[in-house]
Amino acid sequence: MDTLDTRYGSLSADGPVERHPDGGLRAAxxxxxxxLDTTAGRLTPQHSSDDSRRMFKPPLTFHPNGQVRSVPLETRTVVHTPVGPLPxxxxxxxxxxxxxxxxxxxxxLSGYWTEADEGGLAEPLRIATPxxxxxxxxxAVAFDPAGRLRSLTLWPGEEIVVRAPCGNVPVRLGLSxxxxxxxxxxxxxxxxxxxxPVGSIWAYDPDAVGISGDDNSLVFDGDGQVVRVATVRSSVLAQLPDGSRQELSPLVRDSICGDGDQELTALILExxxxxxxxxxxxxxxxxxxxRAGVHYATRPFVAAFALSFAPKQCSM
Structure with a gap:
């Protein structure tokens, strides 16, 4: 067992100790x-693992300047955040x-504890947003270094209606x-x-992963204009200055399940x-x-309507 000095006091650690190139503590x-006292309140990091859903003990980590970076907590704790108290x-x-x-x-998550098990413990929270x-x-609820709300990541299966630049939108996975x-x-x-900017597009990406709400397939600039969109239902026709034409469409691919079915890969327009x-x-x-000198038009991607928009779930 080692005793390590930090800006928060001395801590008792066991196992490998990771350090930054300058020798400062990285993880223990x-x-x-x-x-330790933080902007979120007084926190007690996890130092034990005694149940089926916490079968490992993650490390306490630090930034190069000695500021704590990641704190897995010993018990679920209500912390102080810019949007109010959160568990x-x-x-x-x-x-x-x-x-x-x-x-x-x-x-x-493991063979003993599934995403459904974990999701069953999740409780609805009310978050004050702009x-x-x-x-x-x-x-997860994320903030920028100035304390402003940066993003919200939703549990799989959750859906909320959000007031966006394009109107009231049903949202899954996340928003920023x-x-x-x-x-x-x-x-x-x-x-x-x-x-x-090229016309009306049907926005949707069936393959969106949703690991974090920071980055999503429909993106707006500060003025509310669309700057990125994913689609499996629309094609874009571009007539170039030399008179040639090119069609941009989603891709139809063989299913990864290998059963003869086909799936869609979204067309991403930036x-x-x-x-x-x-x-x-x-x-x-x-x-x-x-953008200048090219004539754009959009139309439905007809092939999409014969395929499911949902990612295919392969059977074992």
Whole structure:
């Protein structure tokens, strides 16, 4: 067992101790109670693991400047946040000490403890946001270094209605905010018709992962204009200055389940001030066109209507 000095006092640790290149403490596994004062209140990091959903003991981690970075809590604790009190089992901090992210639950998924088990413990929370109070089960609530609400990550299966630049939108997985409080991005719960610089597009990405609400498939700038959109229901026709035409469409691919079925890969359109970039999923761009001098039109992607929009669940 080692005794380690920190800006919060001396802590008792066991096992590997990780350090930053300058020798400062990066991570340690606690073996005894230890309390530290933070902007979220007085916290007791996890130092034991005694139930089926917490079969491991995560480390307490620190930023290079000595500020605590990640604090898994010994017991679920109500912490003080910029949006009011929130229950937490894990909380992370920015390097300036401000809260970065609050996780109401922090169970370890395994054969003994599933996502459904963990989700059953989640309770609906009411979060005050710049666009009104939103109530749902949240995986995480995130803030920027200035203490402004940055994003909300929803539990799988949760859906809320959000007042966005394009109207009231049913949202799944998550949403994020600009520093000024307007909606920055969201994940539509179902196909949604939105206005873009190239025409009307049906926004929806069936493959959206939802690991974090920070980044989503429908993105707005500070003025509420669409700057990125994913679609499996729309195609874009581009007539170039030389008279040639190119069609940008979602992809139809063979199912990863290998059963002869087909699935869709979303067409991602990104709008800059002077260009349009198109890609499929996370792949490299398939086209980059100027905004000026090109005539754009949109139309339904007919092939999509014969396929399910939901990701295929492979059977074992």
């Amino acid at each position: 596994f606690l073996v005894a109670p230890f309390a 937490a089992e894990l909380i992370t901090f920015h390097e300036n000490g401000a809260i970065a992210r609050v996780f109401p639950l922090n169970g370890k 666009i009104g109070t939103l109530a749902a089960k949240f995986v 905010f600009h520093a000024g409080g307007t909606v920055c991005s969201l994940e539509p719960a179902r196909p949604l018709e939105v206005s873009t 709008f800059a001030a002077d260009s349009l970039t198109a890609r499929h999923g996370v792949a490299a761009p398939v086209a980059v066109f100027p």
